[in-house]
Amino acid sequence: MSWFADLLGPFRGFAVTMRQVTKPRVTRKYPEEKRIKPERFHGRHVLNRDVDGTEKCIGCELCAGVCPAACIYVRGADNPKDDPVSTGERYGFVYEINMLRCIYCAMCVEACPTEAITMTHLFEMSVTDREDGIYTKNELLVEPDGTPNHPQPESALINIEELRLGDGWMRATSPSGRVDYEGVVQWSPSARTGELPAELGQSVLNLSSRAEQGETDG
């Protein structure tokens, strides 16, 4: 009777499609339902502040130098002696990113020595004018309490809470890229004030012992 089964072979495809009717749909109904982004999602950039409110950006222009799309424009200026804006000698006086040219590669995040620029989970940035696509420090700099800024008002499409979810980038790859630094709090966190616990799980072996002893490798 296998010839009968062979004859029915081409019609098995019909059964497959009919079975799909009974399964739940895979479509996610945006904007009512939004997907939780992966932790290291390359969204929109923010310029971070330290826990005491000073800006982290020291105007070194490394991000502009490494950007493959040449979309960052930075001009540094000296910090006023009595009212320092940033934690170094200079600060980012002009800081603009052309979001329409940005390729969201996060090389600026890798290049930044102070973790001033990081990427959040925001991606809803549609503008109606090319001029509005150039984000200046107004839009990029976080609020003194660590809240990311957003040029457009909060609406069904823009979820400010999503911006508060910090990225794990700097914590996942320590400055030396070495697993031995796992468990050692290196930097203050991004897009948030206060300290976050160190991220674990990079190496299966050194889960907690080194962190407790504070031992590091050279």
Place this chain on the structure above:
Amino acid sequence: MSVFIEAGIKVLVAFVFLLVTVLLLVWVERKFVSDLQNRVGPDRAGPWGILQTLADGLKAMFKESITPTNAEFALYIAAPVVSMTTALLMFLVIPIGAPIEINGTLYTLQVMDLNIAILYILAVSSVAVYAITLAGWASGSKYPLLGSVRASAQMISYEAAMGLALVPVVMFAGTMSVSGIVESQQGDFLGFLGPWNIVLLPSFVVFLIAGFAETNRAPFDLVEAEQEIVGGFHTEYSGMRFALFFLAEYINVFTISALTVTLFFGGWGGPVFGPWIIQQVLPVFWFLAKTWLIVLFFVWVRASLPRMRYDQLMGFGWKKLIPVSLAWIILVAIALGVREFGVPWA
């Protein structure tokens, strides 16, 4: 005079009925195809997206109809008109319900009751090929020309198969009139079942496959598939002109389904019960139910089968369908001859 009034009313009703059906059909197709593909179809325009077709129609009306520079203008405009006209004309001979008797006059629920209706249908579907040919040629551009030449060849070859598939039906029923064929399928078994022509199974299969090819539906939609040839013969059409092609295609789908039901599944036959007014409405309901089932089958096939390559398509039509139809005609003729005259050696 009353003949003209009656004809006028029937034409108007058929026209409105077809347009409303096509509106519904486009939505049903999009929703059902998306269900079969495990996704949500249109669901923004109105509840469950039922206003989507209306929105598409409005958009088509307001869109600019761009005419290519190299287009042959008169034929370019004529093509969608011919397409829509033949699509509407094909439906005129299909009875959607049992004849109603009011005050002694018998009203048949078809716009025209020709006694050569089968021939009329085949003739009109042949003229529909002109629309495709004109559209592609008059667009004045390479890809529409290629698409329309292939589409014309496809439609012509499968029309031969379709015509041959209908010959056993005509022999079996003894008449070419569609209403006659439907009448010959009515009976009393289980209260409504008669000799449905589905017993002519090879004819049914060949007719259905040829119907898919006639309407340029999957799996025979190479000539208008976006992934293959942008749009085939309707690439250079925009706005209302494209909407005419689009609607004509769906009217054709509905007409072929209605024809399948009429010729093979007993047309408007079905259990009839209840008071007089219900008894007149029920055949229409049975006809619509059966036709929509075949339409859903069309959509199911579209979602399930991959597209046939053009040479596979033409080979299938000429080398498989036509010989099968011819062989079946001979068999049916022999069977009917035996039934009529007895075995030759008796």
